[in-house]
Amino acid sequence: MTKPRQPVEQGFGPVPITTNAPRRARRPMLAAAGAALAIVGALGAYAMVNQAGDRVPVLALAHAVPKGQALTAQDLTVAQVAPDPALAPVPSGDASQVLGKTATTDLAQGSLLTRGSVASGPDVTAGKAVVGVLAKPGQVPAGMLEPGSAVQVVQTPAQGDSKAPTAPLTILASVVSVGAADANGNSVVDLAVNPADSAQLAVWAAQGQAAITLQSGSAG
Numbered sequence: 001m002t003k004p005r006q007p008v009e010q011g012f013g014p015v016p017i018t019t020n021a022p023r024r025a026r027r028p029m030l031a032a033a034g035a036a037l038a039i040v041g042a043l044g045a046y047a048m049v050n051q052a053g054d055r056v057p058v059l060a061l062a063h064a065v066p067k068g069q070a071l072t073a074q075d076l077t078v079a080q081v082a083p084d085p086a087l088a089p090v091p092s093g094d095a096s097q098v099l100g101k102t103a104t105t106d107l108a109q110g111s112l113l114t115r116g117s118v119a120s121g122p123d124v125t126a127g128k129a130v131v132g133v134l135a136k137p138g139q140v141p142a143g144m145l146e147p148g149s150a151v152q153v154v155q156t157p158a159q160g161d162s163k164a165p166t167a168p169l170t171i172l173a174s175v176v177s178v179g180a181a182d183a184n185g186n187s188v189v190d191l192a193v194n195p196a197d198s199a200q201l202a203v204w205a206a207q208g209q210a211a212i213t214l215q216s217g218s219a220g
Helices: 028-052 092-097 195-207
Strands: 056-061 076-081 129-135 150-155 170-178 187-193 210-214
Touching (some): 056 092, 195 210
Antiparallel strands (some): 056 076, 150 170, 150 210
16 A cells, blocks of 8 residues: 655755756956956055155245246245156255246246246346336237347327327337236236336336337347
């Protein structure tokens, strides 16, 4: 006789056991790539920390300095940078070697000062009065004026006056600095003139009646 089968309660049946269960495939390439990235990141962090400890004090611009303006102590500040031969900034200990020199180009605030940023030049302001002239395009030689340039300021007709004088008045001057041109091409040119001519030049400048011409043989 055979015994009747006993019903198997749901959830309590025998669990089949197999030795052929699928194993998770390993990915050695991904593991190696992850390890390499971790090493590169660690080296980069180490380099940054190590480089930060090797910073040196150099001179930078505390605020913008226009081309041709002489540097003063108030124009300079000290910045800490990593040594880089490609930059060649002026060490902070050499500040006395650049003070009083004129900017060879417009120097932006926060930029590092290099030896080529400044140059020695004659003090054209000694015994002179300095007058700022707002020069519009066509009233000044484009890109030819530099600090120390000898120029002649010519009185131009007033606005709306079509009759030009047969013998316009002129004033001799020397360029102190040339400001950066604005969106309309206008730039401020600081001129050193004899004190006796400063009032007349200031009037011409205020009325927009000043044109600047470069003297023959002048550097520029």
